[in-house]
Amino acid sequence: MPLVLGSKIINGKIAPDNKMLYMASVQDYRGYHICGGFLVSENFVMTAAHCDLYPTYVVLGNHHLRSADKLVIQIAEKYKHPYYWVVGHGYDIMLLKLSRPVQPNKTIQFIQLPSHEMTLNENEKCQVAGWGKITTRGNVVDDLRVVGVSVISPQNCQNAWTQRIPGYILPTSVICAGGYKTTKGFCQGDSGGPLVCKGMAVGIVSFNKRIPGTKLGNCNYPNVPNVYTDISKHLDWIRMILQGKKS
Missing domain, CATH: 2.40.10.10 (Trypsin-like serine proteases)
Known part of the structure; x- marks a missing residue:
């Protein structure tokens, strides 16, 4: 297809730096950006199920990926919807559990x-x-x-x-x-x-x-x-x- x-x-x-503070960069073990995501609670980032490409870290708190001023958190667990099997057939949703909770601040917010x-x-x-x-x-x-x-x-x-x-x-x-x-x-x-x-x-x-x-x-x-x-x-x-x- x-x-x-x-x-x-x-x-x-x-x-703008002061908007969309819930945005997250989902990155692999090398620190390469592989997908977007968004912070929905202190423990979870939501993304697409087809982003299950060895996600290892979530980067929060900065819209500029090359900036040193950002929060990098390891992914503890990933939860892909059990009905997902291929993109184009629905259920393209995944939750990433963070290794430690995130508290909202001036650069990080939930959506x-x-x-x-x-x-x-x-x-x-x-x-x-x-x-x-x-x-x-x-x-x-x-x-x-x-x-x-x-x-x-x-x-x-x-x-x-x-x-x-x-x-x-x-x-x-x-x-x-x-x-x-x-x-x-x-x-x-x-x-x-x-x-x-x-x-x-x-x-x-x-x-x-x-x-x-x-x-x-x-x-x-x-x-x-x-x-x-x-x-x-x-x-x-x-x-x-x-x-x-x-x-």
Whole structure:
């Protein structure tokens, strides 16, 4: 299936240092950034299940990855949704338990999650943020970037994907926003970041569509909506993990 894992911010701007203080860089054992994430409690960072690429550390407290002034915490355990098996089929959500609790301060904050299952309005204005390439074949950047995206209705999203991949059915537990008939959205390589609407994390960057014959996401001229995991559809599982119960 021609999907590509997501979230290099396209046509965004550098995020202000005093905003989006919940953002996390998920890094491997070498200290290389592999995915975005976001702090949801003193013990957990949320990200995408397909970010299970040997995550070892979480970096908090600074939007500039090369800065020495940041908090690096080892990941103690990872909890991938038990129904996840491949991107494009839903349940693309993972919780990373930190080796020690994090207390909010002037550079680190939690972000609120939905309290109940919810449906976003079409054209609702939201934001997505991440680190990395700013064009399809561009260079990686070290500063967090953010871009505004609009929510696309499930039916319009499904219609657009079916036109490109006949017979493909989107999972029911996703949100579509950006990347369609616009130059704004995410691209490959930095998934796991949050879709933020009205100050709340409602989605997790999951996938878009790649350029035929390559592993590159079609980020300069997106022809299908970007797809996010719908956090509100997984609240029972999230609460179970946050409360210390096994999945």
